Amino acid sequence: MKVNLDQDKCVASGQCVVAAMEVFDQRDEDGIAVLLNDSPPADQADDVRHAATVCPALAITVEE
């Protein structure tokens, strides 16, 4: 799995961190999401797909 995060689209909701905190974090100053690992292991894959689904800004895309 390859994860892409478009920080220009991000609205800092933090929903991705709630869904997959091993893979996403937020910047302290403005809450914009940061990708910690763009190739997460298989046991985190479902959480990452869920993060992409609940992102209100559609800023996360996943290539399987």
Added chain:
Amino acid sequence: MVSVAGPSSVLVVGASAAGLCTAEALRRKGYTGRLTVLGDEPHLPYDRPPLSKQVLSGAWTPDRARLRTEDALAGLDAEFLLADPAIGLDPATRTVRTASGRTLRGEVVVVATGARPRELPGQAGLAGVHVLRTLDDALALRAGMAGSSRLVVVGDGVLGAEVAATARTLGLDVTLTGPRPAPMAGTLGPLVANLLAEVHAEHGVRLRMGGRVAALAGQDGTVTGVRLEDGEVLPADIVVVAIGADPATGWLGGSGLPLDDGLVCDSRCRAAEGIYAVGDVARRHDERLGGLVRLENRTNAAEQARVVAANILGADLSYSPVPYFWTDQFAAKLQIHGTLPTHADADVTVVDGDLAGRRFVARYSHAGRVTGVLGWNMPKQTRLRRQELLETHTDRTSRSVLTPTAVPGGDDAPDLRSGHRAGRPPVLSHGPGGGLPVRPAS
């Protein structure tokens, strides 16, 4: 992906976020049967939150609000039937009739028809009066604003406040009116709503709060203003009515399904054998809160869809989410996790930052329990504070009240026709439930 057992066919009625996410979750979980998505609008699935912000302002072209690319939709292997509203459902045979005369059957039917904006009496025949729920609504309003100078927004909920901010940013003369003392006071409580009122006033939005609308004023079939009950007329050449939304269940009348401020479901989001509801239209039993709850927000659509899809495929999951919504107005970005009690004895404490700096996190408690956190331009810290909410959320005796929505048309403003509030609070009791929102395994 491993193929899983499931129904031979699933018919999803509704092609917006909740319906689309249900279809996607079914496929992601390995469902290989027939999948049909029926939508009443002509557009491919799009996102509603940007309509009152980026689409209305023109910062985004409409296609940027699309939920998925055409390639992604094609990859779903689902049949999309658009521009064809459902007009009836026979629960016994799970047959849906449509406006164009189609008869569609699903072994499972998912009701995801959303909500419809309320209107004021006399609104229908008057040019220059708008609601905002759909993409077409947003484009019509944007076009209308381009040729107008004085806008009155009726409704002090999140949608009305967002529209006022967007229109003011575009340079219109904007008046916002509603029965509460400040914009979003019914959602945020007085402390934060008063700060929001300051922000609007500083940007030149005229606030006429605490009054009720008597009627729309018009001449020759075109709106000329909004008359308040105290006799004052707010002059306007364009009016936005944002007084809340009703769940779109009209087409289910006569079906025998339980309808009461939404399609009533059990804690599994099931309304009847083989019939599920998801998104704004679903009023489900919440095991944690011990009452019926209907949420109108974007995140709920995606999260509930995941549970509904799992249950369709044989899981037995209850759904009891931590509600989340956000709103952007001028430079203020607000994020709300959980529910915010707004009554007088609610405890609102600023726990990070400060109000004067307009960068803070507020914690809302009631009866000694944290029920929600609100962030104002402090997103990461707000999300971290969500943890305190979870600690309460898992408490089996927690109580809460509902916050409404951040979706166009899904507003919390009062129903001016009948005088009661939209999104009526659920009957809450110290329920036997508990636990976090269930995260189904894939």
